[in-house]
Amino acid sequence: MRWIKRYLPYVIMYGVAFLWIIPILWMANTAFKPTPDIFSIPPKWIPSHLTLEHVRRLFSEWPFLRWLLNSLIVATSVTFGSLIVSTLAAFSFSRLHWRGRDALFMVLLVFMLLPWQVNVIPLFFTMTKFGFLNTYQGVALPMMAMPIGVFLLRQFFINIPRDLEDAARIDGCSSLGVLFRVIIPVSKPVFAAFGVYMFNFAWNEFFWSMICLRKAQMVTLPVGLKLLQGAFEIDYGLILAGAFAASLPSMLVFLFLKRQIIRGFTLAGSGTKG
């Protein structure tokens, strides 16, 4: 009895965790087994042999590496772009005083709740006017202006002791000086958290990317997978190989940095909660 009581939680926890990753294991499994094994009844966990055929076709018949590159470019520029503009804005919202500041912040708060879907048609026209369709800037610029970053950073900046800033001001620091010498150095954890959050957001963004990017050479990975699936509905080997290859970067990064990433998301979560 005692033995059960002691180990039962273990069994349940690991059981649930294992169930939860079955879809991922099955994806990897399908990506590397020959087509006849994919279409076998009952489903086969152990393939007759392993094959790289699907992966080879993925890379030779589809611009998969280009998609990867596009994703990297978009996610990196969104991360750094939003980090810069959000830091400046959050600094102003938390540390400088000007008329209308809090009213504007409330407006941002409300906009934080609104997803792409409500403004995608007019955004599409705006981008057409700028000539930004099918370009990196077209897909990246709207993502850089997400109010969530300003909100998260402001929450953190507000709690930095006033004394630090006053001391710097007495020593002759301008606001820019305060930002660079006082605020930024003590905010590294929140920058890391926000960076992880934004990179993941941009890396995975699907809706706007699909609408803005319409050339097979320009699309990011999430949209590329849609093209893959749309072209061959039932070529599961190729499609799952694509899904597997597209999830590999996230998997590897997560494997090495899982504590930091989970902490980052926690911080992003509890920061916005205020």
Added chain:
Amino acid sequence: MRKKFSRFLYRHRGVEGILFILPFLGLWAVFLAWPVVYGVYISLFDWNPIRGSEFVGLANYIELFHEARFWNAFANTFKFAGMVIPLVMGLGLLFALMVWGWGRVRRGTTFVQASLFFPYLLTVSIVAIVWRWLLDRDFGLIQHTLNSLFPSAPVFLTEPAWALPAVAVATAWWLAGYRMVVLQAGLEEIPRELFESAEIDGALPRHKFIHIVLPLLKPSLLFALVLTIISAFRTFGQVLMMTEGGPGRASEVLALYLYWVGFDYFQVGKAAAAGVVLLFLILIMTLLGVRLLGLKSELQ
């Protein structure tokens, strides 16, 4: 010169505040705020950039409200939200309690936490592809397993009544991990002494849950709930790639309807009107969710 400039800035600190916010504000105004206003404007027109647009007042909305397909998408959105919000929140809370309650005493929960969280890092197209394959009517792993356990099990993606639940399950698999992490952080903040003194008073686990955990977890629950409500009402990618709104239109949700009306049929005015409806829907639902938890002040 520099000194003069910084003195000027000091005297006009308001100007300075606005200078700092300008880069963000510019991007936000052009790419997020203006499109919302512009969308309301477009929704009042029979929009046609080539032939010329014509002001039609509320005709787009009236057309929308007279269309059975719109109401179908509207109802599906609510059906989906009704399934996915409890599923995501419930699983998230359950996982959080599990990892928090059992993980403290025992080591090695990183693996558990990591496996439950990882799906959240995947993009929606991967989630949709994997689940469509798992639920394939002939060769899907889950579909096959269910069929052999229960001969009368439904064929998820091809039976109209079961397509939306299938998407909801896939969505819960995708999103529950992030809620777990958020709620777990909330649980960690509860002082241990509370539980200890409750135990001395002879409180049962469910008492501890109702009187300590739930009230103190409210801020985290609220945050998770708002996130979940928004993602439920704007659901798009999973449905597009798992069912394409089918079979028939059994799983067509508002975001998908909007996309097809706007980008497939090019009825831009009508799609913009649907966007405005969705906007109000999300605002109302979020506020309702916040109110429901009685936590108006928490958002400040």
